[in-house]
Amino acid sequence: MGMQAEKLEPLKVEAEKTNLLSELKRRKKALLFNKVMIWSLLAFLVVWSWIGTNFSLSFLYTGITNITVFIFTNLLPPDFSAIPRYINPALQTLYMSYVGMVISVVLSLFFGVMAAKNTSFHPALAFASRSVITFIRAVPAIIIGMIFVVALGLGPLAGTLALGIGGVGILGKAFADILEEIDKGQVEAIRATGASWFQIMGQGVWPQFKTGFVAWSLYKMDLNIREAAVLGIIGAGGIGYTLQGNINLFQYKQASVGILMIFALILIVEFTTAKIREKIL
């Protein structure tokens, strides 16, 4: 009996080893297959786009040299006498992005609460709100701006509304996602006391929602200032409009002041929102 056992054991281990080895090989194969598939798909995409856009490596070289030459001979040095003309549009951009942020926060609160499955009144309503948010998210703000320019005429009003409505795509999704991830226990506890919907929202949901709400709203302000800067290109008011005008008239040295102003505006707003975030949270 003892001899038999000695004979059998190594065989068993041997069999397990080959099993493990084949299992490992199979798993490695699956990984490799996935990798090869994705990389070949990417390679195909790049080659297809390379041919489709008639791209050539020389464009990289000419592009980089041309833009460098353009920046150093045409854009620089900036003509700082143009600053007064840029002050008002820059402030307008600031106002536009701020009002746009407030509008999108208000709209997103509505759509976000309706889209989150746990705070919505009905699953169908949640689905409808999610669809609205997804649709807005997939349409760039500048396109919404173009439609508003057509509807309301040129000026900051169109840009502000475009920012406000375009923001629902990001903020609405963020709010809905945060709301869906809150701790149910706290909400249930408050519901058990017989609280109304508003009381549940105020006492159970809001304390958990606040941090994300503030952080995302301020982040939206950072995004808005960038978008507002270019909305002017389509005539929706702000600094982009003046910049586009300068570029159209080949006044590049004044245009570079505009670009520097946008740069400064973005830095100032990001600094301020960071400070406010620190203070509030």
Add this chain to the structure above:
Amino acid sequence: MSHIRNYKENQTKIIIGLLAFFFFVFSLFKIGIIDERILQAFSRAEHLVKGMFPPTLDEPIDIFGAAIQSLQVAVMGTFWGVIFSIALAVFAAKNLSPHISISYLVKGFAAFVRAVPALIWAILFIIAVGLGPTPGILALAVNSIGMLLKVYAEAIEEIDHGVIDAMRATGASKFQVIMQGIIPSIMTIFISWSVFRFDINLRYAAVLGVVGAGGIGWELVRASRVMAYDQVLGVTLVIFGMILAAEMITRYLQKRTDLVNVRASQ
């Protein structure tokens, strides 16, 4: 003590809230949102909406061709953005850079490039290299570098030093350290950020035509100039479909990869 601090914190919150409110009202007046145009807006919007339905596509083949061109511009822009960002990230990351000043220089360059919006880069590149898809590709690539360079460099800086030290100790060259030690540990972060950047670039590519850089944005501008609102909506829907489809495909590939990885590591 603690309730005095609480009181003070509450006070700053109230002050911030009041300032925010007053700034909002002030901005409303400055923008002129309280204007007779807002009253007219309803009749104009009604006119617009009536003109928009049903959405149509004038010469659908052209518009789908333009959509494909936008997609190709986004792919090429992301491709070059990723390549240049990887090359520059080696110099920007403090633990790989030959000298700390080079790291600051490259990071400063990235910060500047990032702060100038993509559409403005497109305008500048159109002036520099002319119309067509090339300025769009270059503008997207440059704007991507601003963002990707930063996140790649941060990813490299957060690598476990032990791995690199261990490789150095075996006598590996700088190239070998990068290929064997650094790339495997940052691959996931690189890929997720590059995919995210592609989503952003596709959105930009869709609107680059607004400034004349080709693609579907131009079709939109053309339709809105001749006030063909039904075409405006038609093109908008095509853009919507394009972006949504791309998002779904990338999400599917990510999910699939995750699934395969989980199955392989069980």
